[in-house]
Amino acid sequence: MKAVLSGKEMKEFDARSIKGYGIPSLVLMERAAMAVAEKAEEILEKERAGTVWSVCGFGNNGADGVAAARMLFLKGYDVKIVFPQRDGKGSEELEAQLNVVKRLGIPVMTAEDLSDLVEKKIPAQPFRKAGERKRSCRGVILDAIFGIGLSRNVEGAYRKLIRWINGQEDMKVIAVDIPSGISSDNGSVMGDAVRADVTVTFGEKKLGQVLFPGRDLCGHLFVKDVGFVPESSAEREKHVQMLDREDLLRIPARMADSNKGTYGKVLVMAGAKNMAGASLLSARAAYRMGAGLVKVFTPEENRLIVQEKLPEAILSTYDTKEAEKDPENFARKIARETEWADVIVLGPGIGMEDYARCMVENVLKDAYVPIILDADALNLAAEYRELTGYFTENIIVTPHMKEMSRLTGIQIEEMKENPVRTAREFADQYGVVCVLKDAATVIAGRDGKTFVNGSGTPAMAKGGSGDVLTGVIAGLVALGLEESDAAALGVYVHGLAGEAAEQHFGVHGVLAGEIADCLPEVYRDGI
Template sequence: MIFLPDGRQMKTADSYTIREKKIPSLILMERAARAFVDTVTERGYDLSRVCVVCGSGNNGGDGFAIARLLLEKGAEVTAVMAGNPDHCTEETLRQIGLFREAGGTVCNSFEEGEYSILIDAVFGAGLSRRVEGSYLACIEAMNRSGGVKLAVDVPSGVSTSSGEVATSAFKADLTVSFQCAKLGCMLDPGRAYAGEVKVADIGVDTDGLEGDRDVAYALEEQDVRAMLPGRRADSHKGDYGRALIIAGSRGMAGAAYLSALAAYRTGAGLVQIYTPEENRTILQTLLPEAIVRCYDFFDERELLRLLEWADVVSIGSGLGTSDKSRRILQTTLENVQVPCVVDADGLNLLAEHSRYLSRLPHENFVFTPHMGEMSRITKKPVEELRKSRLEELMQFTGSHRITCVLKDARTCIGKQGEHPFVNLSGNAAMAKAGSGDVLAGVITGLIAQGMDCFDGAVLGVYLHGLAGDAARRGKGGYSVLARELADAVGAVLKRLEE
């Protein structure tokens, strides 16, 4: 597990390290500068014309320290003070002095041009306002200039908490982040400005981040093996759960098929599909392993019997928004006593009938909206949600006491009392019809095997992304189909198991 703090949370960790671990701020600054310069030299970048643009805060102090170390390596270095010299921190003033003692000269303005390396150390994680005026002009001139562009900790202009770029931001090829990658560099559009992100350990104590439930985190592949449900040698299908998938409508048999296939691929012991009669032949042909239970009209008694049978329920994929579908959803939401995943049309119906949200019988629900569906449920514009996605996500899950998987290019998961999760696996090849149906099935399959809703959602989203990465390696960025994602889940699990 890796933490993804924002600027405020990282500053708290820095302060703790300085105060309790007795490591002076100047020492941390030197470590950061050395780690940055080590990256520059390891990658063999051209040092013939280096420009380091610095602010007056500690990010600027890092920049002047970097400029000095590069100067000592024989680089031709121009250092620019882009901030207000009267507002320099004590550490930055000290680094300016050391740079000058090493023979460096500080310029007062940035000159647009061609550089071998252009290093941004203007704001970093310390940005707390819109970039305007001379700062904006400087950053835009830096973006127009030539050379390899490197950012110190965070590209100037990127919000560390949301990834938002209010006006403009430095467009880096590589960002060297200290101790932790910052949240804003992982979220869009910030990650496009950060480029490749390399994390350098400089000795900041981050143990306190675990106790701060506002700090986001991500999984690494080594975490997954420990999370996977076990499979005993003396087990049988009943040990791995009975999943009921209420999905599909006329012309939408594929949604039911993809969800059920993914649940099986993920390890569910028994999958039963509840779907309109028109889908029976298709589903029995495509997935003979599944039980297919069909309906022509709304049959409350039959539905209640199926809910009683299940260990986990998934509802909504391709369900449609007819009155029949609405009654099926309402009955399910009000009577289900096991974990329940609500996807796609289940969420669209919820948006039209928000009173159902207040009738949920327990907290073991997983909602899986994409941004458009989340917008319809919350009545907030997509753009507003994107600007503060984690804040909106945690507010929504806190109000309704559920787990919510907010799907986007960077999917985020929230639940009251848990660290927000940000998924770093997956790619644009997954942007295809049916991908969400597969995800709903993967999460359902994991919960069927005994995982709780939040952990099942986190692992499901991460595995889904790994499957997308595997499928892209086989099919390329354009040709991946949703059923190939479901199959790739099996391949990924095999690799992790071995």
């Protein structure tokens, strides 16, 4: 598990080492520059290229770029340093670095000196995948214009220079700490932004590097230790976290003297008529994740397909017409099923009929085991606001952006500007665990724990993928994980399984069921 810092947190982390422990700023800067120069040299040698443009701003990020340029110059590369304009006031560290390069005779110019500096609009999405090899490469550009402190939209000479960088299709771009123009807090593009092939960041990952579109524009991200004094475990836990493969070790091992009852009972309440797939995918994923027993509670019309496709599942069916006619009897049936369960999946594909509303209300009202609330259960809660009155600490909600917008009334565009805040505020308001699904899913747990997921692939953008996720989380709860931990680890494992499925079937060919079937491949290798 790794901490992910906002721009403000990283500045405090930086200041802590410099002011609190007395480590000279220039020492940290030299180590940061060395990390950038080493990555640049690696690319230059691989591409058999010799040209380096270091495009710098007037702050300490620019000073990093100047220092890295000097190191590459001393290695024998053809180096030029470019600033946006002549009249910029540099930081103390930048002036110290410039004094050195001037004595060495390294050319220093401004954007006005670039003959091909023209207005080129940056595409909404990169022309290529992050880090994808270009047709040819004659050198590297070091992007050191802005660091993590950018607080307003890029304009003027800075904007033209960023567009110039993006127009050099025969150069590899290495961003120093973060691509210029990206918000370090939420990954948004602040007017215009550099599209990097590689980003070399220092100390810890930043939120803007793990949330989209910043995550895509970083290219291949490398985190380098430059000598910051590490925080204590208690201090690190205050930050947003990102899981890594070491966290797979938290999946409980199976005991030699165990039985099916040892590993929990999952009740999947899913699937309306013609929507049997939702229940099947959740149930299959729960079994694949390790649950001992899985029962599917679904309309009678789904009996045959469930028995054929997942004979391992226990089946309990109901007549939707009878449920509509006699809701009290239907409620008693629901109560019997929920009493059996250790964890409940509620909502995938159940529809918006009255009997579905009855099901959701009775489960929320009477069940005291963990409940994973998804899809139509969330849509019903959005339509019938009184249902949110039953939200409590045993609930895990798993909305995608559109479902979250229905629940909160907040526009999707606004939520995407700060998904961490959106998930955190919802979790705190209702006392639930909130899994806000997006390209970079945010998990807001109890006790202030917040996670951003780093696994997954566009191959998972298929119907049924969310149903698989509910089953994965349910399986982990059944194995004994606490709700917040099960949600965070479930999202991570689900993403890894999607990556594994892509390796087998390609980015376009993955089906949701194949994500479920790749789950054992993930945790088998990880444990």
